[in-house]
Amino acid sequence: MIQSTTPSIEGKKITQYHGVVTGEAILGANIFKDFFAGIRDVIGGRSAAYEKELRKARQIAFDEMEQEAAELGANAVIGIDLDYETVGGHNGMLMVSVTAVTIQ
Numbered sequence: 001m002i003q004s005t006t007p008s009i010e011g012k013k014i015t016q017y018h019g020v021v022t023g024e025a026i027l028g029a030n031i032f033k034d035f036f037a038g039i040r041d042v043i044g045g046r047s048a049a050y051e052k053e054l055r056k057a058r059q060i061a062f063d064e065m066e067q068e069a070a071e072l073g074a075n076a077v078i079g080i081d082l083d084y085e086t087v088g089g090h091n092g093m094l095m096v097s098v099t100a101v102t103i104q
Helices: 031-043 048-071
Strands: 017-028 076-087 093-103
Touching: 017 048, 048 076, 048 093
Parallel strands: none
Antiparallel strands: 017 093, 076 093
């Protein structure tokens, strides 16, 4: 399935709009990841544990979005917008949501 952040796909004609589809993934971050991420905040550097969780959440959200689009009969998703939010008590969860309009 074609996926794009743009409102159209070069060389392709939109023949039917199926509506908006979404994918969400909320993954909990555990106390050890929080602790080591806090250390990274002080000394600098990247937090591989959080980066891995973000990649996993993004993939889950994209998979859900693609499945929903396919169920509507679409073969592409356009206008994808990625948003990352922290939710839950003490911002202990990561949420990734994607929203798109499907085309055929």
